[in-house]
Amino acid sequence: MSFFGDLRTVLQGSRFRRLFGTRLVSQFSDGVYQAGLAGFVFFNPEQHTSAAAVATAFAVLLLPFSVVAPFAGVLIDRWPRRQVLLLSALAKAVLAVVSAVVVTGGEGPAFFVAALLVLSVNRFFLSGLSAGLPYVVPREQLMMANAVTPTCGTVASSLGTGAGLVLGVLGGAGALGTGVVLVTAALGFVGAGLVSLSLGYRELGPHLEREPVEVRDAVRGSVRGMVAGVRHIWSRPPARDALATIGLHRTLFGISSLMTLLLYDNTFTGGGVAGLAGFSVAAAVLAIGFFLGAVATPWATRRMTPGTWIRLQLLAAAVALVLFALPFSPVLFPVAAFVLGFVSQGVKVTVDTLVQRHVDDAFRGRVFSVYDVLFNATFVLGAALAAALVPPSGAGATVVIGMAAVYLAASLAWSLRERVTVALPETTEA
Template sequence: MTAAGAAVSEFGNALSLLVLLFWATPISSLLVAAVLVAELLPFVLGAPLAGLLVDRLPNRRLLIIALLCQGVAIAAIAPLMGQPVFVVALVFASGCGRAIAQPCISALVPHIAGEENSTRAYALLGTTRSVGNIAGVTGGALLAGFFGHPAAMLIDGCTFLAYAVLLAFVRSERRPSGEHSERPSAMAGIRHVRRDSVLFAAILGLACFVGATVVINVADPAFVRFVLHGNEFLLGAMQACWMVGILFGNRVAARLVSASQLAQALAITGMTTGVAVLIPATFPFVAAAVIGWFIGGVSNGVDNVAMNAIVRSRTPEQMRGRAFAAVGSMVTGANLVGTAAAGGLLLVMGPRAVFAVGGTGAFVAGAVCLVFVRRALKREESPAVAELSSN
C-alpha cells in the first residue's frame, strides 16, 4: 500500500513540476528558479521542526496529514496560474507538507519491512516512485497538452488524496517512545550526522554534487526549447529516460550491504552524474541527451537508496526522524543554492554552458567526496592508528 501510494503521489509530483516549469519558462528563468526554490526552501528552514514532529508523533497519521495539506495547496494553484506570486506561495505551502512527509516515510519504512529488509524496501519504494515519475512526465505532458495546465494541477491534488487513503489501510505504525523530556532536542539529528565521520563525509559530498548538478533543473526546459528545439513532450521524454535509469539504479543499490559500500557508492555516483550531464553539454543532440539522462538516472537511483540506507544503519531508531530531516536539509540546502545560482547563470550564459558548469562541478565534488569517505572509513577501521597520527 505504501509503495503504491508513493507511485501515485510521484505521478502527481512529476506532472505538476513539468507543468509549472514549462509554464514559467516563457515568463522568466527567474520564475523557474523561484518555483524550484519555493518547493525546496521548507526542507532547509523546517528540518529541525519536521524531524522533531516525526520523532514525537505517530508517523503514519502524521504522513496522512502532511499529504492532505500538500493536496490542498497544489489543487489551489489551478485557478491562480495567472498570478505567479500566488503560485509560488502555494508551491511553498506544498513544500512544507513534503518537508514533513519525506523524513516520515523514511523513518516508517523499517517498521513496515523490518530492519533487515530496509535497504531492499527503500529500493522498492524508489522503484515505485520512479514508475510514478515516468508516468507523470510522459502521461503528464499529454494531460497538460490536451486538458490544459490548471486541469493537470487539479489531478495532482487528487493524487495526494489517493495516497492518504491508501495509507489508511496500512497497519504498521512508528510510535516514538519515551517521555518528551527524555528525547534529544530538535538539533540532535544535525549533531549526530556531524559526529559520525563516515556519514558526514558521504552526506556532505552528496550535498555538494547535488548542488552542482541541480542547475540542470532550471536550465533543462531552456536546453530542450532552445538547443534541442523541442517542446514539453521532449522534455517529458528526457525526464522519463532519467526515471528509467533510476529503476536500474535502485536494483543495483538494493545489493549494497555495508556502510563502506553505501558511503563509497554515494561518492562514485557524484562522478557518474557529472559525466551524465557533460554528455549532452558536449554533444547537443537528442540521442546524447537520452544517453546522458539514463546514466544520470542510474546514478540518482543508487544515491537515493544509499542515502536512506546509510542514515538508517548508523542512527539509533529513536532519533531517525531528526537524522533523516537533518540529512534532507543538508542535501536540499545545497539543492536550493544551486537552483538559485542557476537562475542567475542563465542570465549570463546559455543552457549548454550551464550544463557544462554543473557536470564539471558534480564530477569534481564526487571525486573529492570519495577521497574523504575512504579516509573516514580507514580511521574508523583503525582507531588506534588515527589516534597516534593525531598526536
C-alpha cells in the same frame, strides 16, 4: 538479496501492501502536481523563462520544505499517523484545486502560496509513511522495506511527472492545460487518502500520549538536535565525506536542472507545448536513470566498496557531461540526463548506506534531518549559481566544462580517500 527479491518479500505482508499502496498513489500524484508546476512556471508560452526566474521558483518551492522537515517528525510522534496520512492527502487535494483555480485566473503570488503549502504538507505525509513502516513489517524485514520503498516512491513520482507532462502537452499550452494537470493531481491525492483508510486509526501508532508542553520542548529540542547532529557527522569521517559528496552532487544537479529547463524552453524549441514535450523526453530518460541507478547499486556494492562505486559514478558523470551535454544537441542531451539520473540515485543510495552504517543510532534521526535540509538547500544553491552563470539560452559551455571538472576532482578525491582508508587501521572508520 536483490532489489526485486526484497520487494517480493515485503509485499507478502498485507499491512505493508496497504501502506505501500498509499505511498505509491500519493507520490504518483506528487509527480503529476510537479508537472503542472513545471508547465505553468517554466513553460509559460507568453514569455521565455529566464535563469533568475527558474532559480527563484526553485528557492520558493524547496527552501520552505527544508525548514518544515526537521519539525515534522516531532509532531508525527504525537498525532495518530493514519490520520496524518488521511488529512495530509485531503489537504493536498484541496490545495491542488486552489492552484488550478489560481492558474485559470492568471499568474500571481497566490499560486506560489498554494504550491508552498502543498509541498510543506507533503513533508508531514512522507514523515508519516516512514514513521509508520515499523508497524506494518516484521523487524527482520525492516531494512528491506527501508531499502525498496523510497526507490519505488521515486519511480512512482517520476512516472507521475511523465504522465502529467503528457497531459500538459495534450491539454495545450496555457492556463487550461495546466489546470487539467493540477485537478488530476488533486484526484490522485483524494485516492491516496482513500487508500490510507484501509489502515486502522491507531494501526501506525504512536501509542504514547504527550502533554502540549512536551511538544513545545521537543520543537525547541529539534534545533539543538540538528546542531548535535552536525557535530556528530563531523566526528565520523565516512558519514561526513558521504554527505559532503551528496551536497556537491546536488549543487551540480541543480545547475544541470536549470540548464535543461532553459535549453528546452529557449534553445531546443520555441517554448510552450514544444518545450514541454522536449523536456518530457528528458524527464523520462532521467527517471529511467534514477530507477536503474537504484537497482544497480546494491549489486555493485556487493562487488566493490561503497567508495569505489561513488568514485566510478562521479567519473561517469564527468565523462557524460563532456560527451553528451557539451554539444548542446537535442538528440544527445537526453543521454546526459540518463547518466546524471543514474549517478544521482546511485550516489544517494550509497550515501544513505554509509550514513546509516557510521552514525550512532542515538543520532540517526537528527543526522537524517540535517541530510534532508542539505539535500534540498544545495539543489537551490546550484540553481542560484546557474542563474548567475548560465546564459538565457541555457547553452553555457564554460559551465558544463566546469561541472565536469568538479565531478572529476571529486572522483579523484574519493580515489585518494580509498587508498588512505586501506592504509589506516580499521578503527579510523568507526
